[in-house]
Amino acid sequence: MKKEILKLRGVKVHFPVQAGVFNRVVGHVLAVDGVDLDIFRGEVLGLAGESGCGKTTLGKAILRLVEPTDGEVKYISKDDNETELTSLEKKDMDPFRKKLQIVFQDPHSSLNPSFTIFGSLQDPLKKFGIKSKEERRKIIGDLLEAVNMRREYMDRYPHEFSGGQRQRIGIVRALCLEPELIVCDEAVSALDVSIQAQVLKLLMQLKKEKNLTYLFITHDLSVTEYLCDRIAVMYLGRIVELCDSEDLYNNTLHPYSEALISAIPVADLDKQTKRIVLEGDVPSPVNPPKGCPFHPRCPKATDICKTEVPTLKKYSTNGNEHYASCHLIDLPEIS
Amino acid sequence: MAKSSLDKKFDQIRKREEEKTFSTKKRSRIVNKFLNNRLAVLGLIIFTIIILASIFAPLLSPYDPMRVDLRSMRQPPSFDHWFGTDSTGRDVFTRVLFGGRVSIFIGLGSAILSAVVGIAVGCYAGYKGGWIDVIALRISEIFMSFPQIILVLLLVSITGQSLFNLMAIFILTGWGGMYRLARARMLSLREEEYVQALRSFGLSTFTICYKHMLPNALSPIMVNITLSTAMFILTEAGLSFLGLGVPLNIPTWGNILNVAQDILILQNYWWMWGPVGIVISVFVLCVNFIGDGLRDSTDPSQQG
Numbered sequence: 001m002k003k004e005i006l007k008l009r010g011v012k013v014h015f016p017v018q019a020g021v022f023n024r025v026v027g028h029v030l031a032v033d034g035v036d037l038d039i040f041r042g043e044v045l046g047l048a049g050e051s052g053c054g055k056t057t058l059g060k061a062i063l064r065l066v067e068p069t070d071g072e073v074k075y076i077s078k079d080d081n082e083t084e085l086t087s088l089e090k091k092d093m094d095p096f097r098k099k100l101q102i103v104f105q106d107p108h109s110s111l112n113p114s115f116t117i118f119g120s121l122q123d124p125l126k127k128f129g130i131k132s133k134e135e136r137r138k139i140i141g142d143l144l145e146a147v148n149m150r151r152e153y154m155d156r157y158p159h160e161f162s163g164g165q166r167q168r169i170g171i172v173r174a175l176c177l178e179p180e181l182i183v184c185d186e187a188v189s190a191l192d193v194s195i196q197a198q199v200l201k202l203l204m205q206l207k208k209e210k211n212l213t214y215l216f217i218t219h220d221l222s223v224t225e226y227l228c229d230r231i232a233v234m235y236l237g238r239i240v241e242l243c244d245s246e247d248l249y250n251n252t253l254h255p256y257s258e259a260l261i262s263a264i265p266v267a268d269l270d271k272q273t274k275r276i277v278l279e280g281d282v283p284s285p286v287n288p289p290k291g292c293p294f295h296p297r298c299p300k301a302t303d304i305c306k307t308e309v310p311t312l313k314k315y316s317t318n319g320n321e322h323y324a325s326c327h328l329i330d331l332p333e334i335s
Numbered sequence: 336m337a338k339s340s341l342d343k344k345f346d347q348i349r350k351r352e353e354e355k356t357f358s359t360k361k362r363s364r365i366v367n368k369f370l371n372n373r374l375a376v377l378g379l380i381i382f383t384i385i386i387l388a389s390i391f392a393p394l395l396s397p398y399d400p401m402r403v404d405l406r407s408m409r410q411p412p413s414f415d416h417w418f419g420t421d422s423t424g425r426d427v428f429t430r431v432l433f434g435g436r437v438s439i440f441i442g443l444g445s446a447i448l449s450a451v452v453g454i455a456v457g458c459y460a461g462y463k464g465g466w467i468d469v470i471a472l473r474i475s476e477i478f479m480s481f482p483q484i485i486l487v488l489l490l491v492s493i494t495g496q497s498l499f500n501l502m503a504i505f506i507l508t509g510w511g512g513m514y515r516l517a518r519a520r521m522l523s524l525r526e527e528e529y530v531q532a533l534r535s536f537g538l539s540t541f542t543i544c545y546k547h548m549l550p551n552a553l554s555p556i557m558v559n560i561t562l563s564t565a566m567f568i569l570t571e572a573g574l575s576f577l578g579l580g581v582p583l584n585i586p587t588w589g590n591i592l593n594v595a596q597d598i599l600i601l602q603n604y605w606w607m608w609g610p611v612g613i614v615i616s617v618f619v620l621c622v623n624f625i626g627d628g629l630r631d632s633t634d635p636s637q638q639g
């Protein structure tokens with residue numbers, strides 16, 4: 001039986017847009033606009049979508065690095081205790097900060113240039129009760145070895161490391177309090193392809209060893225198929241399709257996912273499908289289009305798409321649950 | 336157990352990493368760059384000499400800077416009196432040394448104290464944002480828009496001239512610049528991912544902004560401290576020359592220069608104001624060279 005670790009219900013993150021001399025609020029960026037999502041223990045959930053669709057913001061909202069404007073983030077512990085995170089006081093959040101961690105995208109800004117690796121990693125350990133310095137050094141040293149680096153590296157400064165090494169140090173940081181869920185925010189996008197593969201393998205290896213759950217954010221659907229158990233596709237702050245990763249590629253339901261998948265370069269010539277080119281840019285999340293947010297760019301759009309907002313409905317493909325939000329799906333909806 | 340191909344690959348990478356000679360520490364790179372800047376080094380040397388000479392003034396000069404000696408009034412420079420004597424027979428060289436103590440103390444002290452105030456407020460407000468930031472910003476604008484000279488006149492007429500008042504005024508008018516600098520740095524630093532990572536551990540605001548972020552904001556602040564030191568020394572000299580600065584009985588560079596108000600002295604006794612004027616200029620120039628050198632060597636966009 002699959003058990004949830006996180007349940008998101010109606011999560012919204014709206015950033016105020018200020019203008020003028022008095023910084024009046026003239027509108028809101030609807031970065032995340034009503035996301036319902038369950039993440040199961042031990043799975044790798046991919047979160048895909050174009051740049052600016054709110055993936056990072058959603059990841060940060062889970063950790064409360066940005067405060068959600070609305071909605072609930074529930075954490076379910078191993079013994080089935082449910083806690084709503086967004087309404088917690090700052091200090092009550094601490095036990096959950098241990099469980100939820102994040103690996104960032106940019107290896108150049110992810111480490112503090114003024115501190116050695118040990119220097120910048122030791123404060124979190126101290127805060128969470130590891131009082132002796134020897135113990136802290138041991139934990140960090142062991143983790144460095146777990147990501148195939150040498151213990152001694154903990155006394156070096158970030159500028160002495162390459163991008164791939166820095167990213168592995170970022171992984172060490174995320175692992176140092178033995179978390180249960182790690183948000184990998186485009187953790188490999190900034191690296192060379194060969195190094196990407198190594199870091200990805202390392203992540204998967206660590207997942208197995210430490211029973212981790214990943215929320216794997218990416219804008220590149222070509223890597224997700226092999227890594228992720230399920231994939232959620234986001235567009236303008238909403239989830240438009242959510243299903244097992246195989247089904248996303250073989251039984252695509254949403255036109256936006258189709259377009260993303262067709263953009264993946266294929267090596268096999270016979271398999272080459274027609275590429276669907278999306279016209280125009282992602283609309284501004286300040287004024288999302290009426291009706292289906294995707295309709296100005298959707299090749300299949302009809303009149304109903306311009307007026308009515310499609311909701312995320314449950315279907316079944318291949319015997320698996322498959323969620324999608326589009327008016328033109330002719331599968332029976334299941335409840 | 337056989338090693339997986341992944342392990343082997345990592346071993347190879349590791350070997351390559353070890354072979355690579357790691358670049359020298361960041362600190363020494365900054366020092367090296369600073370030392371390559373000849374003007375900055377020259378500035379630092381002269382700066383150090385002047386400061387040491389002021390500190391060890393009693394060892395360098397047999398005279399008392401305050402003692403009136405009516406037998407040797409207005410003597411031109413000689414072997415006994417290197418910079419000559421003034422209208423009451425005090426040795427000018429000794430007064431320049433002792434005056435340096437007070438002037439440098441005022442300049443450096445005001446610069447450092449206003450930096451401390453500016454950084455303390457700016458780091459917190461810049462990192463936290465919100466109403467604290469808005470209020471601090473407005474207050475700094477009020478102080479910065481006040482002409483210094485009017486503040487000085489105000490305070491002098493209320494509380495009288497004193498060294499303490501002068502420094503208080505310098506700090507009041509000076510912290511705003513430092514605050515803005517620190518704030519601006521923090522605004523850009525707080526989006527850095529390592530800050531987000533620290534926040535994801537729930538570390539306290541104080542630990543994050545003063546311990547982890549501040550070191551990365553320091554280099555422009557250091558540059559600004561040197562430049563403000565120079566500015567404060569000049570302002571002190573200017574105010575004291577006008578008789579508004581430090582009380583006249585305390586020797587400072589500005590107070591020594593004060594005698595040049597007298598047209599007779601200005602025309603006939605160049606040694607009473609000339610050497611001290613040169614010392615002020617040289618010192619300020621040196622401090623500026625040091626500031627430029629610091630800026631160039633810590634500027635990350637010019638790392639060579």
Ligand SMILES: Nc1ncnc2c1ncn2[C@@H]1O[C@H](COP(=O)(O)OP(=O)(O)OP(=O)(O)O)[C@@H](O)[C@H]1O
Nearest residue numbers: 015029031050051052053054055056057058219285
């Ligand atoms: N602090 C903020 N203030 C205002 N707007 C923001 C803020 N952070 C993000 N946004 C806006 O929210 C939207 C979503 O941003 P987000 O970074 O989550 O996108 P993303 O999907 O992660 O994109 P990318 O693939 O480029 O990382 C963007 O339009 C962005 O401009």
Ligand code: SF4
Nearest residue numbers: 292295298305326327
């Ligand atoms: S609802 Fe209409 S516009 Fe939206 S994705 Fe489906 S077909 Fe396209």
Ligand SMILES: [Mg+2]
Nearest residue numbers: 055056057185
């Ligand atoms: Mg992002």
